[in-house]
Amino acid sequence: MSAKILLLETLAEEAMEILESTEEVEVIMGLDESSLQAALKSNDISAIITRGKGQVRAPLMDQIPSLKIIARAGVGLDNIDVNEASKRGIKVVNAPNSNANTIAEHTISLMLNLQRNLFTAFTMVKEGRWNDRGKYVGDELHGKTLGILGMGNIGKKVARIAEAFGMKICYWSAFKEAVPYPNLSLQEVLENSDVVSLHLPLTQDTENLINENALGQLKPGALLINTARGKIIDQKALLNALDSGKLGGFAGDVLAVEPPEADDDPLIKHPKTLITAHVGSLTKTTYTQMCTMTVENTLAILSGREPMENCIFNRKELTE
Incomplete structure (x- = not known):
């Protein structure tokens, strides 16, 4: 497996360690508009990983024709255009039941x-x-x-x-x-x-x-x-x-x-x-679990292995 993964937000330290220790994976940071535009100059980005703020809509997908996976380190998917990803055959991954x-x-x-x-x-x-x-x-x-x-x-x-x-x-x-x-x-x-x-x-x-x-x-x-x-x-x-x-x-x-x-x-x-300031999922245990689960499932899909059950969330009627 040789893959470039774009991060739109930071992840738990444990999740970053998994990414950085995986051979043939290159992590590209796009945490703000400036770094994102620089990252988009890179060829062959295979996956995007975000949390709740990074927006993944059609304009961003247009700039990454090699995109295979959009992964959300969490459960809700309202910051991702699931319909558009489904139409393009891009897998949308989340961390079901993690929070x-x-x-x-x-x-x-x-x-x-x-x-x-x-x-x-x-x-x-x-x-x-x-x-x-x-x-x-x-x-x-x-x-x-x-x-x-x-x-x-x-x-x-x-x-x-x-x-x-x-x-x-x-x-x-x-x-x-x-x-x-x-x-x-x-x-x-x-x-x-x-x-x-x-x-x-x-x-x-x-x-x-x-x-x-x-x-x-x-x-x-x-x-x-x-x-x-x-x-x-x-x-x-x-x-x-x-x-x-x-x-x-x-x-x-x-x-x-x-x-x-x-x-x-x-x-x-x-x-x-x-x-409260949207902190319900930010306990150390849950935050770490959401991030590591998402990274592990993303790497599994990229390497052709089976991810955890129910982690792929696409509109089936749009992928057929």
């Missing part, structure tokens, strides 16, 4: 913090306001209904953890899953849930799925959690629902625009929101 545990944990952490109002409680003590404990207001998850939108690997793990807290589970998903929870319509999930958690991919069908109409169907004071993709929620409608009191709180790891365009973004500053 399910850590995203499920992050989801539950956000849910607990929001339901128990823990950020306020922590801040109160750090600021020396111990006697303000009489003003503290929080609630428990036990007995609440959790509505999960998207019952994939992450949704299933979130459901099992939430069940251990004594929550009741219902879900809406594109497919009926083999789980012991009622599969309801989107409207029924929204109307019956005390907490709604999003675990959907970003597609044309899910963009702005949670809009003014959907938010209006929630129980008064319901909580909304998003560790999937920011654009699944209409952020203006979300802010209005928080301001009106219709929504009791929002916790998320993602926004429609990352990083936000302004430091004084009203959604981030809102007293009813808890927002």
Whole structure:
């Protein structure tokens, strides 16, 4: 195997060691526009590896006619034009299920913090306001209904953890899953849930799925959690629902625009929101696993070996 691999973003040290120790593999860095344009002068680039920011669209594919693989060190593929790659016979590779545990944990952490109002409680003590404990207001998850939108690997793990807290589970998903929870319509999930958690991919069908109409169907004071993709929620409608009191709180790891365009973004500053900077998958264990898994699968395909099951994600109808 003789191959040139273009990196659009940095990878975990362990993954880089695998690449650099593999004979006949040349790693080319294209981490910014300047280095990318220099890299594109190289002939015979066989693969691109990126994470979540590096965009791989038709114009970039046009400049690399030798491209065989586009690999994403992660799960979501919204930064890759999968349809275009499929039409060109380019394999799209991801790291399936690699982040399910850590995203499920992050989801539950956000849910607990929001339901128990823990950020306020922590801040109160750090600021020396111990006697303000009489003003503290929080609630428990036990007995609440959790509505999960998207019952994939992450949704299933979130459901099992939430069940251990004594929550009741219902879900809406594109497919009926083999789980012991009622599969309801989107409207029924929204109307019956005390907490709604999003675990959907970003597609044309899910963009702005949670809009003014959907938010209006929630129980008064319901909580909304998003560790999937920011654009699944209409952020203006979300802010209005928080301001009106219709929504009791929002916790998320993602926004429609990352990083936000302004430091004084009203959604981030809102007293009813808890927002982290898309760090749900950035635990050392998961980050390393995502990167090494992606590198190993890319090298396997380039050398003619079988990669791990389900790591190739192409539109079959476009490749036939």
